[in-house]
Amino acid sequence: MxxxxxxxxxxxxxxxxxxxxxxxxxxxxxxxxxxxxxxxxxxxxxxxxxxxxxxxxxxxxxxxxxxxxxxxxxxxxxxxxxxxxxxxxxxxxxxxxxxxxxxxxxxxxxxxxxxxxxxxxxxxxxxxxxxxxxxxxxxxxxxxxxxxxxxxxxxxxxxxxxxxxxxxxxxxxxxxxxxxxxxxxxxxxxxxxxxxxxxxxxxxxxxxxxxxxxxxxKQNRPRRYLVAVGAGAGWTAAVPGVEVVAEDRRDDSLATTVELAATVDPQQLLDAARAAGPVHEFRPLTPSLVDLFREVVSEDLTESSSHTAPSPATQEIPA
Ligand SMILES: Nc1ncnc2c1ncn2[C@@H]1O[C@H](COP(=O)(O)OP(=O)(O)OP(=O)(O)O)[C@@H](O)[C@H]1O
The missing domain is CATH 3.40.50.300 (P-loop containing nucleotide triphosphate hydrolases)
Structure with a gap:
């Protein structure tokens, strides 16, 4: 070890x-x-x-x-x-x-x-x-x-x-x-x-x-789902604690990426989607290491740079 x-x-x-x-x-x-x-x-x-x-x-x-x-x-x-x-x-x-x-x-x-x-x-x-x-x-x-x-x-x-x-x-x-x-x-x-x-x-x-x-x-990460429904936007409002992150118009549906608060059961989300129209796709989105990396390295940059003593000539710029 x-x-x-x-x-x-x-x-x-x-x-x-x-x-x-x-x-x-x-x-x-x-x-x-x-x-x-x-x-x-x-x-x-x-x-x-x-x-x-x-x-x-x-x-x-x-x-x-x-x-x-x-x-x-x-x-x-x-x-x-x-x-x-x-x-x-x-x-x-x-x-x-x-x-x-x-x-x-x-x-x-x-x-x-x-x-x-x-x-x-x-x-x-x-x-x-x-x-x-x-x-x-x-x-x-x-x-x-x-x-x-x-x-x-x-x-x-x-x-x-x-x-x-x-x-x-x-x-x-x-x-x-x-x-x-x-x-x-x-x-x-x-x-x-x-x-x-x-x-x-x-x-x-x-x-x-x-x-x-x-x-x-799993560490403190909000769960994201992709839901494609043959209905207009706005159906997610029926479930408190759901935040829309992105929307993508497809031929037969609107694909919505949502973030769920800890209190939301994904089944509630599915029920709301089905109530709005035919559900073409419903799946959890698994972040890749690239996504996780971007998240953790971009958090709190002000805090992270405070413990170095920056010199303009040599300071590295976090991506
Ligand atoms: N010999 C040195 N003298 C002064 N500063 C140094 C020296 N070597 C590294 N540093 C500084 O220490 C920090 C860490 O550098 P290090 O090379 O360990 O990073 P790294 O994660 O390996 O980077 P990279 O992915 O670019 O290889 C940087 O700010 C770098 O500028």
């Missing part, structure tokens, strides 16, 4: 990570999402010991994470870090050896990984001879080469084509099935929603929502 407890990091006056806590269990895939400059990379660097936090703690299996613990982690840093002139096979063996893997074990692991990543015939090439997407695969292989117990991946899917995304997702899923915990950042929210057991949304250095996507949907 990996835990961050109350981690805070400042760069001068700027609070990049603010009292951040999260945990990722064994065999859990955790998606770390947030707007540009929200603090994801800083958090991951602290997790790996590349940066030191000003307050808080990184814990691994119930104890403060030390160098040994971190050696058992696999890391794909934002700045990447392959040697462009070095041959791929040689480089991966070297990185595994740095992490304490015996030479023959490393050599076998590298051959397996090259095959897994579809690079079996490129092992003798220099990194710089590969396409960017393939360099990315080698970078991921480098994070996996010492059979890590935990993976920290900064934007591992960026730059991969859809086939590469699926291949990497499967490689990670295999590790997860073997009990490896994975924390990765991504701006590809559809992918995060598809792959992750849990997500954490970070805004201005703080976790503003965390849990499964299903849990995030």
């Amino acid at each position: 990996l835990e961050l407890v109350g981690v805070t990091k400042r760069y001068g006056d700027r609070v990049a990570v603010d009292d951040l806590s999260l945990s990722v269990g064994p065999g859990q895939m955790f998606g770390f999402v947030g707007t540009n400059g929200a603090g994801k990379t800083t958090t991951m660097r602290i997790l790996m010991g590349v940066l030191e936090q000003d307050a808080g703690q990184v814990r691994w299996n119930g104890r403060p994470a030390d160098a040994d613990a971190r050696r058992s982690f696999g890391y794909m840093p934002e700045e990447r870090g392959l040697y462009p002139k070095m041959r791929i096979r040689e480089q991966l063996v070297y990185l595994a050896r740095l992490r304490g893997t015996a030479r023959d074990v490393a050599a076998n692991a590298v051959e397996e990984l090259l095959a897994e990543f579809g690079l079996a015939d490129r092992g003798g090439d220099r990194v710089e001879a590969l396409s960017l997407g393939n360099q990315q695969r080698v970078q991921l292989a480098a994070a996996l080469v010492h059979d890590p117990a935990f993976l920290v991946l900064d934007e591992p899917f960026s730059g991969l084509d859809p086939v590469g995304v699926d291949a990497l997702a499967e490689i990670l899923a295999q590790r997860v099935r073997r009990g490896v915990g994975v924390l990765f950042s991504s701006h590809q929210l559809d992918l995060v929603e598809r792959l992750c057991h849990a997500v954490g949304i970070i805004r201005a250095g703080r976790i503003v929502a965390t849990g499964t996507v299903e849990e995030l949907r």
Whole structure:
């Protein structure tokens, strides 16, 4: 189990990570999402010991994470870090050896990984001879080469084509099935929603929502329904606590998106719709992670910016 407890990091006056806590269990895939400059990379660097936090703690299996613990982690840093002139096979063996893997074990692991990543015939090439997407695969292989117990991946899917995304997702899923915990950042929210057991949304250095996507949907969120009725507008007035969010005129009906107050039973809404005219469609609207993300990152921006000390030259603008 990996835990961050109350981690805070400042760069001068700027609070990049603010009292951040999260945990990722064994065999859990955790998606770390947030707007540009929200603090994801800083958090991951602290997790790996590349940066030191000003307050808080990184814990691994119930104890403060030390160098040994971190050696058992696999890391794909934002700045990447392959040697462009070095041959791929040689480089991966070297990185595994740095992490304490015996030479023959490393050599076998590298051959397996090259095959897994579809690079079996490129092992003798220099990194710089590969396409960017393939360099990315080698970078991921480098994070996996010492059979890590935990993976920290900064934007591992960026730059991969859809086939590469699926291949990497499967490689990670295999590790997860073997009990490896994975924390990765991504701006590809559809992918995060598809792959992750849990997500954490970070805004201005703080976790503003965390849990499964299903849990995030339920957290204090008004329920929305789409109702298409062969009648004019205004029928929703019959049910107190129903607010019309959008209306869309169709050939045979008016499709109304409504938000229900907690007191409203959706059956009342259906009854009112049927009383108004023939009901062509009636369904709850499930927000995607993109919808949830937009909601939580756009809430209370005035409050979120108040704990940073903005400098006009460097201030990030939340999306
Ligand atoms: N070395 C540094 N010196 C000063 N400020 C920094 C430094 N590194 C990061 N920051 C600031 O800390 C904040 C968090 O940055 P960080 O790179 O962790 O965000 P991020 O969520 O990874 O963003 P992105 O999605 O764009 O990669 C930003 O405001 C950034 O400008």
